[in-house]
Amino acid sequence: MRAASITGYGAPRDVVKCADVPDPDAPAAGKVVVRMLLAPVNPADLLTIKGNYNRDVEFPFIPGTEGLGRVEAVGDGVATVRVGDLVIPMPRNTWQERLAVREELLIKVPASGPLDQLAMLKVNPATANGLLCEFGPLEAGDWVMQNASNGGVGQYVIQLAAKRGIHTVNVVRRNDRGDALRDRGATVVLVDDLSDPERLRAAVKSATGGAHIKLGFDAITGPGTDAMAAALGDGAQLVVYGTQGRAPSQLDGRRLFQHGLALRGFWLTAWYRSTPLDKIASTLHRLADDVAAGFLRSDIEAVYPLEQVGEAAAHADRSGRSGKILIALDPETA
Numbered sequence: 418m419r420a421a422s423i424t425g426y427g428a429p430r431d432v433v434k435c436a437d438v439p440d441p442d443a444p445a446a447g448k449v450v451v452r453m454l455l456a457p458v459n460p461a462d463l464l465t466i467k468g469n470y471n472r473d474v475e476f477p478f479i480p481g482t483e484g485l486g487r488v489e490a491v492g493d494g495v496a497t498v499r500v501g502d503l504v505i506p507m508p509r510n511t512w513q514e515r516l517a518v519r520e521e522l523l524i525k526v527p528a529s530g531p532l533d534q535l536a537m538l539k540v541n542p543a544t545a546n547g548l549l550c551e552f553g554p555l556e557a558g559d560w561v562m563q564n565a566s567n568g569g570v571g572q573y574v575i576q577l578a579a580k581r582g583i584h585t586v587n588v589v590r591r592n593d594r595g596d597a598l599r600d601r602g603a604t605v606v607l608v609d610d611l612s613d614p615e616r617l618r619a620a621v622k623s624a625t626g627g628a629h630i631k632l633g634f635d636a637i638t639g640p641g642t643d644a645m646a647a648a649l650g651d652g653a654q655l656v657v658y659g660t661q662g663r664a665p666s667q668l669d670g671r672r673l674f675q676h677g678l679a680l681r682g683f684w685l686t687a688w689y690r691s692t693p694l695d696k697i698a699s700t701l702h703r704l705a706d707d708v709a710a711g712f713l714r715s716d717i718e719a720v721y722p723l724e725q726v727g728e729a730a731a732h733a734d735r736s737g738r739s740g741k742i743l744i745a746l747d748p749e750t751a
């Protein structure tokens with residue numbers, strides 16, 4: 418069978434290749450062979466490929482943090498999935514045509530769901546859900562604020578917040594995505610490069626009528642962290658969850674002691690490690706139902722066949738996209 422493979426770190430276009438690898442054996446008791454259908458290219462995949470994330474990989478390495486597959490064969494004793502079911506495998510290394518997975522590490526998703534949207538379930542919707550659920554109660558009418566709002570996580574934050582009646586201030590760095598975000602349920606969209614805290618604070622105050630912003634999500638860091646902090650209400654929490662700007666966070670310390678701001682972090686990997694499997698499953702099932710109902714979705718810019726996986730990764734590494742890049746791992750989805 419075929420898989421994406423890297424034999425060393427480097428630029429995605431240079432190092433990500435489509436290679437022949439051994440097929441998994443017929444599934445042992447309690448195991449399932451999954452024929453993979455689609456997988457997105459996420460920032461964490463790009464960081465891993467470049468050697469900027471998890472440097473303890475062994476080469477040759479098959480990238481891929483998530484994806485969607487169809488059960489192809491089940492071992493003795495497997496009771497929760499059947500051949501033909503659509504599943505999300507919890508293990509990584511998903512950019513390959515087949516995966517052998519223990520039964521309990523599969524999340525069954527609705528057969529009626531859009532395959533491309535379900536393929537993105539495990540990472541970004543779960544992250545958006547964590548951001549909105551893990552930092553104290555939010556009620557209808559509360560305000561949250563985020564940057565990188567037109568990215569995958571940003572779009573899911575908007576939709577999940579809107580479903581609960583939570584208002585969102587969404588900062589983007591370009592002005593061609595406002596209508597798309599408002600269509601998803603964004604309350605306010607602001608174009609700002611996060612370089613001037615006072616300018617952003619004033620813009621947020623004006624756009625929200627001086628609303629108290631209770632929670633902020635920062636995926637950029639650098640000077641952007643301080644700009645986000647300046648726009649939040651007293652006693653708010655600012656949660657850093659990404660470093661898209663590549664520079665270390667800057668923060669005027671007075672915001673902590675004069676305004677009672679708390680700086681927090683969220684890492685989905687830690688959430689998956691520390692959360693019981695039944696809670697993970699119920700969270701993903703709820704999100705999958707929202708995806709299947711067409712309520713929860715993220716824009717997609719392109720789908721590449723597995724043989725062009727290097728181009729797919731290079732495309733995902735470009736800014737200014739209108740959506741995610743997916744890899745089709747099976748003729749059913751190519």
Ligand SMILES: NC(=O)c1ccc[n+]([C@@H]2O[C@H](COP(=O)([O-])OP(=O)(O)OC[C@H]3O[C@@H](n4cnc5c(N)ncnc54)[C@H](OP(=O)(O)O)[C@@H]3O)[C@@H](O)[C@H]2O)c1
Nearest residue numbers: 460565567568569570658659660661662683684685736737
């Ligand atoms: N902590 C966690 O557990 C966790 C989980 C999932 C994702 N993440 C992180 O969350 C971030 C977003 O992930 P994603 O999948 O949503 O990414 P994505 O779909 O690729 O979107 C990236 C977003 O970041 C914006 N952006 C990139 N560089 C920027 C910069 N220098 N200044 C301002 N905006 C910038 C992009 O804006 P344009 O559209 O204008 O290019 C886009 O909105 C990534 O850093 C990722 O690693 C963290």
